[in-house]
Amino acid sequence: MADLSLEDVKKRFGNTEVIHGVSTDIKDGEFIVIVGPSGCGKSTLLRMVAGLESVSDGEIRIGGVRVNEKEPMDRDIAMVFQNYALYPHMSVRQNMAYGLKIAKKPQAEIDKRVADAARLLQLEEYLDRKPKQLSGGQRQRVAMGRAIVREPSVFLFDEPLSNLDAKLRVQMRLEIKELQSRLGITSLYVTHDQVEAMTMADRMIVMNGGVAEQIGTPLEVYETPQTLFAAQFIGSPAMNILNAELKGGKAKLENGASLTCKSKLEIEAKIGLRPEHLTLNPKGKIELMPLLAEPLGANTLIHGKLKNSSIPLTASVPGVYELEEKSDAIGFSIDPNNLHFFDAESGHRIS
Amino acid sequence: MEKRVTFRGWGLPLLLVFPQILISGVFFFYPAAQAIWQSLFIPDPFGLSAQFVGLGNFEFLFSDRFYRSSFITTAVFSTLVTLVSMVPALFLAVLADRLIKGAGTYRTMLIWPYAVAPAVAGVLWLFMFNTRVGVVSWYLAQLAYDWNHVLNDGEAMGLVVVASAWGRISYNFLFFFAALQSVPKSVIEAAAIDGARFWKRFFTIVLPLLSPTTFFLLVVNIVYSFFETFGVIHTITAGGPQQATTILVYKVFSDGFVGQDLGSSAAQSVVLLVVVGALTVIQFKYVEKRVHY
Numbered sequence: 001m002a003d004l005s006l007e008d009v010k011k012r013f014g015n016t017e018v019i020h021g022v023s024t025d026i027k028d029g030e031f032i033v034i035v036g037p038s039g040c041g042k043s044t045l046l047r048m049v050a051g052l053e054s055v056s057d058g059e060i061r062i063g064g065v066r067v068n069e070k071e072p073m074d075r076d077i078a079m080v081f082q083n084y085a086l087y088p089h090m091s092v093r094q095n096m097a098y099g100l101k102i103a104k105k106p107q108a109e110i111d112k113r114v115a116d117a118a119r120l121l122q123l124e125e126y127l128d129r130k131p132k133q134l135s136g137g138q139r140q141r142v143a144m145g146r147a148i149v150r151e152p153s154v155f156l157f158d159e160p161l162s163n164l165d166a167k168l169r170v171q172m173r174l175e176i177k178e179l180q181s182r183l184g185i186t187s188l189y190v191t192h193d194q195v196e197a198m199t200m201a202d203r204m205i206v207m208n209g210g211v212a213e214q215i216g217t218p219l220e221v222y223e224t225p226q227t228l229f230a231a232q233f234i235g236s237p238a239m240n241i242l243n244a245e246l247k248g249g250k251a252k253l254e255n256g257a258s259l260t261c262k263s264k265l266e267i268e269a270k271i272g273l274r275p276e277h278l279t280l281n282p283k284g285k286i287e288l289m290p291l292l293a294e295p296l297g298a299n300t301l302i303h304g305k306l307k308n309s310s311i312p313l314t315a316s317v318p319g320v321y322e323l324e325e326k327s328d329a330i331g332f333s334i335d336p337n338n339l340h341f342f343d344a345e346s347g348h349r350i351s
Numbered sequence: 352m353e354k355r356v357t358f359r360g361w362g363l364p365l366l367l368v369f370p371q372i373l374i375s376g377v378f379f380f381y382p383a384a385q386a387i388w389q390s391l392f393i394p395d396p397f398g399l400s401a402q403f404v405g406l407g408n409f410e411f412l413f414s415d416r417f418y419r420s421s422f423i424t425t426a427v428f429s430t431l432v433t434l435v436s437m438v439p440a441l442f443l444a445v446l447a448d449r450l451i452k453g454a455g456t457y458r459t460m461l462i463w464p465y466a467v468a469p470a471v472a473g474v475l476w477l478f479m480f481n482t483r484v485g486v487v488s489w490y491l492a493q494l495a496y497d498w499n500h501v502l503n504d505g506e507a508m509g510l511v512v513v514a515s516a517w518g519r520i521s522y523n524f525l526f527f528f529a530a531l532q533s534v535p536k537s538v539i540e541a542a543a544i545d546g547a548r549f550w551k552r553f554f555t556i557v558l559p560l561l562s563p564t565t566f567f568l569l570v571v572n573i574v575y576s577f578f579e580t581f582g583v584i585h586t587i588t589a590g591g592p593q594q595a596t597t598i599l600v601y602k603v604f605s606d607g608f609v610g611q612d613l614g615s616s617a618a619q620s621v622v623l624l625v626v627v628g629a630l631t632v633i634q635f636k637y638v639e640k641r642v643h644y
């Protein structure tokens with residue numbers, strides 16, 4: 001068990017820099033999720049920690065020791081791959097024991113650790129099967145088992161659930177999280193699924209284009225997104241972003257409507273409104289021309305445009321909501337505390 | 352899902368397979384039948400008549416010291432050719448697999464020897480090792496080693512083995528290289544994280560994953576060394592010295608066409624037919640069981 005710190009870590013492939021300097025300190029036992037869109041450099045960052053990619057610049061420390069130059073095997077880490085990367089010619093038991101055998105652990109200890117892991121992951125009846133005789137979820141567990149028998153200081157996961165179906169994904173998500181908190185092993189978990197990130201993370205790193213846009217707990221990122229990107233990437237459905245002119249405690253929208261806000265700034269800005277913070281109010285200033293209602297059971301998403309404009313707007317209302325045949329604008333209001341302001345140019349949060 | 356084409360009636364399907372049946376018939380079944388037939392007779396020296404001897408040719412064959420030793424020669428020869436053509440090929444493929452730049456050039460250059468016909472390769476090697484004018488034998492003489500494959504059994508065997516295996520290295524290399532490239536990178540990385548260093552990974556992960564390819568090449572190379580090395584042996588040693596490099600196929604030729612003992616030659620062909628049949632059966636049985644990990 002150990003803490004993990006990244007200090008201005010950069011990665012270049014030839015002349016193209018794909019990670020532009022990521023810094024963070026991860027405490028012992030923390031579960032950190034790296035989340036971001038495809039191609040933003042999540043896997044690359046994780047693979048640098050694993051030692052599968054060299055570090056172009058900066059420093060990675062595990063348990064306070066610089067590991068930049070260390071081989072993967074000397075870093076005391078274990079990794080779960082997206083395609084599981086099980087050894088196809090070995091049984092489940094041999095897959096899990098492989099690392100321990102190489103470390104020349106006594107046979108009795110190997111047997112015990114494999115048996116413990118198998119019990120923990122409910123793999124006991126499959127120990128003598130080959131990977132190809134297992135279902136996706138079982139293979140996933142074997143990959144987990146191979147990681148935990150080695151009792152590493154740090155777990156690394158690269159989208160371990162993305163090959164599973166939706167239901168199994170939810171189940172495995174809980175299992176992994178529960179297992180991790182039981183074992184208390186520092187973990188770095190890569191995903192592009194923001195729901196996975198929100199539900200699993202102690203803290204998350206929101207990445208975009210090789211930059212860590214925000215590092216914080218899921219609630220922090222949700223409640224106070226530091227950049228436009230983080231604001232739109234986290235939360236489902238995504239936050240609505242509108243242009244506004246701030247003046248005298250009012251935010252004037254593009255269609256002329258003006259909202260009360262607490263800011264005393266007098267600038268052009270982007271304001272963000274989460275769909276779930278819009279409340280139905282016939283006298284509300286935010287008028288939505290509905291195009292489509294998506295009933296999700298517990299709530300209904302209403303997609304449309306801001307009245308007298310072509311700006312898309314989505315609202316989420318509780319329960320079932322049916323659009324009228326020839327529907328007029330629907331009025332919404334929002335609590336000024338729930339408004340987010342971002343600099344129109346840099347996209348950074350304005351408080 | 353199995354794809355099946357169904358025909359109505361027999362006319363068209365028979366027409367379609369007819370060319371293949373014709374070719375097999377003319378070039379395989381007819382000569383094979385003829386060989387089996389001839390193996391039961393001893394023709395007179397002028398080829399005008401033949402006397403039926405039943406299995407006499409076979410009895411004579413297996414009591415022939417030279418024929419039995421030819422079996423051993425063949426076993427030694429094909430084992431060596433298979434090893435010498437596969438092990439370096441695998442080694443080169445592993446090196447090429449690690450290359451990031453220039454793997455293409457390297458690969459192309461390694462394929463060239465395959466394009467050289469066996470007899471030509473034989474002549475090339477013969478020139479290099481010619482006891483009087485060969486480059487290599489001259490250098491060996493400088494090192495005070497007296498190379499003479501014309502007289503020395505072991506040297507003759509070594510030379511035909513190397514000359515036969517040389518061109519096959521390219522062929523085997525291609526298969527090994529393709530197989531190595533298809534080993535998933537993440538599996539290798541997982542093993543690296545598990546603590547296995549390069550050669551450990553090679554022997555515990557890569558080699559087992561290559562086993563289908565290795566087995567395939569094993570059979571193909573054994574068959575090659577049995578039947579397709581005639582040209583090399585004919586040009587380099589002509590089976591000598593003292594029949595030290597006379598493998599079964601070469602003996603069929605030398606007894607039949609040189610020695611004019613057609614009955615014995617035919618009986619030897621039949622024995623070879625049985626050997627090939629056995630090899631094929633073993634291959635199919637083994638392939639079905641073992642090769643899917």
Ligand SMILES: Nc1ncnc2c1ncn2[C@@H]1O[C@H](COP(=O)(O)OP(=O)(O)OP(=O)(O)O)[C@@H](O)[C@H]1O
Nearest residue numbers: 013018036037038039040041042043044045191192
């Ligand atoms: N070996 C490489 N050589 C050159 N560029 C690379 C290499 N590996 C990755 N890249 C580039 O680095 C960037 C980040 O890739 P990375 O695989 O880390 O993305 P990711 O966030 O994991 O995406 P995904 O969610 O699709 O897995 C991409 O633009 C990719 O093209």
Ligand SMILES: [Mg+2]
Nearest residue numbers: 042043044158
């Ligand atoms: Mg990735």
